[in-house]
Amino acid sequence: MYIKSFSKYQTLLLGESFSRFLKPKDLVILEGQLGAGKTTFVKGILKGFGIRKTVISPTFILIREYKKRDIYIYHVDLYRLEKKDIDTIGLEDILYRKDSIVLIEWGDKISNLLSEHIKVKFNFLDINSRQISFYLNSISADRRKIFNEYLAALKNEFIRN
Ligand SMILES: Nc1ncnc2c1ncn2[C@@H]1O[C@H](COP(=O)(O)OP(=O)(O)OP(=O)(O)O)[C@@H](O)[C@H]1O
Ligand SMILES: [Mg+2]
Helix, strand or coil: CEEEECCHHHHHHHHHHHHHHCCCCCEEEEECCCCCCHHHHHHHHHHHCCCCCCCCCCCCCCEEEEEECCEEEEEEECCCCCHHHHHHCCHHHHCCCCCEEEEEECHHHCHHHCCCEEEEEEEEEECCEEEEEEEEECCCHHHHHHHHHHHHHHHHHHHHC
């Protein structure tokens, strides 16, 4: 299932809408080339959680922590991390924690090690357009059903706009 975004603003809105589906213990892997829109989407998610602090790309700081009420949101960027160093950054301390949602850019570096996760893939269509695809990996059938209904609604919402 995919959705097209025709502007940075739409990708932000999409992230904001997508945030309504997320809950603690979720892991979201964001995949796509440099400048594809991964950080923009994360900004939307954080906005959806009511986190106002400006989100800058965590390329130099590997893990950024945000908190809303009793939920932690971690924004991770593995772009500069070498595969051999992955187990040195403490990812295992935040993954699948019952109070945490983890969003990882360039997470495909570790996705073969991960079980349950949602993958969001960004593809360039042209300068201002992106195709954003969603994949569920090892997610329970119940949740998968909810997700598909949710995405269909989201897609309608976006087609209308
Ligand atoms: N439809 C769109 N959605 C998202 N960003 C867009 C879109 N159209 C143009 N852009 C531009 O593309 C860039 C996306 O940057 P962003 O930091 O979100 O990418 P990224 O995937 O996180 O890249 P990196 O791998 O470097 O972290 C921004 O400069 C934004 O203005
Ligand atoms: Mg980024």
